[in-house]
Amino acid sequence: MKNNKQNWFMKHKILTVIGIIFMIGIIGSATSSNKTTTSSSTSNNSTTKQDIKAKEEVAKIGTPVTDGKFEFTVKSIECGKSSVGASQYLTKEAQGQFCLLNISVKNTGDAAQSLFSSNQKLLNTQNQQYAADDTATMYASPNSNAWYSNINPGNSVEGSIVFDIPKDQTPITAELHDSAFSGGVKVNLQ
Structure with missing residues (x-):
C-alpha cells in the first residue's frame, strides 16, 4: 500500500x-x-x-527643399478665391475658399518620377490637413502640369496646386511629397 x-x-x-x-x-x-x-x-x-x-526645421517661401527625388520651391500662396477656371465651362466653385500654392518642382534623381498634386497638403494652425483639389488644379492652370506630371531627371515644372479650405482658415504650412509614401518636407507659408 x-x-x-x-x-x-x-x-x-x-x-x-x-x-x-x-x-x-x-x-x-x-x-x-x-x-x-x-x-x-x-x-x-x-x-x-x-x-x-x-x-x-521648416523652410521658408523661396527656399528649395528636397523630398526624395524632387526639389520643391514654393514661390507664393494666394488665398480667398471663390472660383477657378479658364472658361465658363471649365470653372469650379469653392466650398470655402481656394488657395493656390505656386510651386516649382525639379527632378534631382536619375530616373523619371511622377508628380501628383494629391500627394501635397496644406496645414493650418491646429495642424489640420487639407488635400489638394485635383479638378480645381486642372481648371486653374489648364496649360500647367502641376496636378500630374512625369518629370525626367534634371527637368522641372511650375504651376499652381489648388486647395479648397474653409473661409475662416489660414494655411501656415505646406507639406510636400515626392510620393504618397515619402516623409515629406514642410515649408512655412507666413
Whole structure:
C-alpha cells in the first residue's frame, strides 16, 4: 500500500522535469519582454526628439527643399478665391475658399518620377490637413502640369496646386511629397 501512495512527482518524473523547464521558459520570457519594452521606450524617446528637431526645421517661401527625388520651391500662396477656371465651362466653385500654392518642382534623381498634386497638403494652425483639389488644379492652370506630371531627371515644372479650405482658415504650412509614401518636407507659408 505504501507504494501506491507514493508522491505524484516521484511517479511522474518526466512530466515534472518538463513542467519545470516550461516554468523557467515562461519566467525567462516575461523577464526578457520587460527589457525589450524598456529599450523600445528609450528608442521611442530618441525618435521623438529627432521628430521634434525635424519639425523645428521648416523652410521658408523661396527656399528649395528636397523630398526624395524632387526639389520643391514654393514661390507664393494666394488665398480667398471663390472660383477657378479658364472658361465658363471649365470653372469650379469653392466650398470655402481656394488657395493656390505656386510651386516649382525639379527632378534631382536619375530616373523619371511622377508628380501628383494629391500627394501635397496644406496645414493650418491646429495642424489640420487639407488635400489638394485635383479638378480645381486642372481648371486653374489648364496649360500647367502641376496636378500630374512625369518629370525626367534634371527637368522641372511650375504651376499652381489648388486647395479648397474653409473661409475662416489660414494655411501656415505646406507639406510636400515626392510620393504618397515619402516623409515629406514642410515649408512655412507666413
